[in-house]
Amino acid sequence: MWTRTIQGKTLTFHLAGIHNQNFLMRDEETGSFWQQVTGECVAGPMRGAQLERVHNDELTIARFRAESLTGQVLLGEPGHSDSYERDWELGIDELPTVVDTSDSPLPPRALVAGVAVGGKARAYEASRLAAEPVILDEIGEVPVVLWSGGGRMLRAFERRVDGKALLLAPADGEHLRDAETGSLWDFRGCAVEGPQAEAKVCMTSVPVLWDYWFDWRAYNPETDIYGR
């Protein structure tokens, strides 16, 4: 998800092509081509420009509703309801891939959550995240916490307040507790009880991209894999 205002222009994007199984978009205003997964302009008058990422989370609609009382949800187009499949990924798993990952320990269509921060990239296998719902890690010297809220719901935060890394552990199903102050933190990454709550502290979100291993690695060639 990207900001589409760049260099003073607001662009309108269309699907326009495919590059190694990742879509290319074209903007109406300049006719330039943009790689969807990286936000980079790869051809045309704006070649080399980089769109700015918009932070977003994959949440269940129940969680979204709970966090945003006035939140709105996109409705499907009436004529296309046949094309909407809740379990479409089951079918796509069978499709061939075109990027060679045979020199890595994961199959090309292994589902991973990719995190890139502090100049480093790391992939977390979906199976690993399911087994270990709260992961304290450090990527490129940035202390992070990855917190699975069930299913695909996953958030990552920079677990650092006032320059000090937080040691977080599950307190109950809904909260983490930090060892330093004993404050409780909710799934939004905000302190809701204890000394940190009084200061209304929220951790900084770190973008997470659910992706297939082959695609994540194609755009993050230096990535490593958590726990391997």
Next chain:
Amino acid sequence: MPSHRRPFVLLGLGALLVALATLITPLWVMRPFRPQGPTELAVALWVLRFGPWLLLGAGLMAVAAVVRAWPGGWWRRIAAVAMLVLTLGAGGLSRINVFEKMFAPMPAPRFAAASESGLPDEAIVMAVRVGEQARGYPVEVMAYHHVLNDVVGDAAIVVTY
């Protein structure tokens, strides 16, 4: 074969060839389930960018072929006009965005309150917040349309999947 016959045939065939190349190159290079090398991708995107000019050139060549063929009698007229029609046909087809035919765009997205979306509680949305405004884009909808231009709060964003 008299030598004055050839210019119109060459012009007409040249026009048709340019129009067909404009139509086929991007489709061939960017067909799914194969890797795209940097050079072939650059060529395909160049053809997409400058397609209108290529087609203008092809159209002018095809018209010139008809003009040249006209004095030569009915058979030459028919041949030249046929090449013109095929050139225009290929050119017209090349202006269709097959990706938007496969995955329809959403030029006028509609929204509902989260409780009135009709989706089950466990459906996944891509959630965005800008200032006070929060919007959720159901993955099942975005996995089909792939691209959505939207404005949330004061930010113009493009939602991609």
